[in-house]
Amino acid sequence: MATIRNQPAPPHPDEAPSRTWRVNLFEKFPWLKRVVKARSFQFSMILPNLLLFYLFILAGLFGTPIGSRNIIIVFVWILWWFVLITLMVPLLGRVWCTMCPLPVFGDWLQRRALVKVRSGDTVGLRNKLFGLNKRWPRKLSNIWLQNFGFLFLAIFSALLVTRPIVSALVFGLLIGLAVVLAYVYRLRAFCSYLCPISGFLSLYSMTSMIELRSVSADACQKCTSKACVRGSDQGWACPWYVYMGKLDRNNYCGLCMECVKSCPNDNIALFARPFASDIKLKGYDEVWKACIMLVLALSYSVVLLGPWGHIKNWANISESGNWGGFAVYASATTLLALVVFPGLLYLVVRLGQWLARAREHTSRELFIRLAYTLVPLGLLAWIAFSVPLVMVNGAYIISVLSDPLGWGMNLFGTAGFHWQPLWPAWVPYLQAPILLAGLFWSLRTGFHVALDLFGDRALATRALAPLSVFLTAITMVFLALFVG
């Protein structure tokens, strides 16, 4: 059996230090529970995206090669990305995973069903599953592959977000991988360990204002069926192999809601909660994910939003052919994300440890736990980066709606809409407060982490001081890029 993702037993969510309020949404909105419990819930969420997504892929393959005139580029990399990073992730966590069309064929291959559930007995699960149902390698049961995959794709992002054919081929490759892995491995190995989107969603969903959790930890302890993770005749085994009785973070819950259906005790609910309530990173893979994401937000801001044409040419390798420049750009980004930035983080954490005279905690523990401070700042930096994407390039959405493939159609009479940015001069006035809010939340949650570690306010502040300077410096770099 694959490793359950959330061991060992955590404190109950109510014990989290930053928790100030928590609302059971199923109690408050009973209709929501009815909707979620319907067997057709997830497929109904996926179906519209599935149709759109395959239209996008067709547009990528057969539409115009000009990105700003092709729906796959405009809708995916401007509209979808903006909605995902600014609304879905901070408010609704991994809700994109609920409706993601990438794994749907793989799911069908495993389940031979789109809506109904099959009871049975497959490798210890209470469902009938098809395929080889092999165990995912234990050594790869982490998000390192997602880290490297996302970094690799990001290095080629200048091609990915401007060439419709590249976007279509990458999405096709991801679907193919999802299908193959679903056939070979049990449950959603692709989503859990390979999907590059899933990797950053797992990190930033820690900040989200909803969580799916057990209502009573006691009911879970007494439960003998563990239907949430093993499945039942009411619901599929958790595709992420998460046992709800021990779930204390959003990271590896894909919000598919199968556990809500399968729980025999009706003990699973969706809760609203404060921003950035999950504050515990648990391994180096997650620390490096936080570093990679922050460095990439910086890299994208320089390459795509900066005025430096030669760097754009380095990144735009298939057109410029400047392999030397590309090597500089790719190696600098990789080195910064994997070595320099984590190294600096380690140094400031060690300095904080020295200032706090903290000998009861290992450097490893402090490094992993305090790296969480990169999460709120990273998310807000991505939001700040994404604001101009939609305010400046969002105008392409209107023309592309009428001519999605760039073939000269005019379906809704808006194909000739002239590109016109939306209040572009106000963009820096939005970006600056967004970044400052990110700094504030990073410091605030950093203090909760430090207080959780040291149990003493003065020690926590001393341990956090060098890291605070580091976070402030990062914020200033972003401010220099966006408003300086």
Added chain:
Amino acid sequence: MTKKMFGMIIGAVALLLLGVLALGWRPARPVERSIIVEAEKYAYTPAVIKVNKGDRITLRLKAKDVTHGFFLEGYDLDAQARPEMPLFWVRRPSTGEAYRTVEEVRFVADREGKFRYRCSTTCGYMHPFMQGELIVQPNRLFPASLVLAVGVTLISLLRFARAGGT
């Protein structure tokens, strides 16, 4: 940390912020500036133009490879240049008027801050990201936001250190 000391530090940060803003008020003497902007996939030369508020700008636009646009944020100016053409085309987007041919365009840099100029005519794959920066000083948002970043950090740390304030 006493309440009095905490208040003093907040006051100091506020004073520093006001100081930065006040320094920004000191006007530089306006001058005439003649600027030639050359557009080539996917960059402008100069990439960054720094002027002072009130400067009178005379701008010429040249395209070196393909047709490029020049949409200047905040100044209601959109232009288009074609290769090997000494004249270029300009319009005010807010009025919806058609492009008119000009040799140069003049305007007064009367809005301070950071404004991007962007290509407004599809010129290739990286077209949506082709941009330069016009910085009209004093760009007070930048130093003010730097001071605020320091202020957020100081105040946060002081609040953490204080008993009873998380």
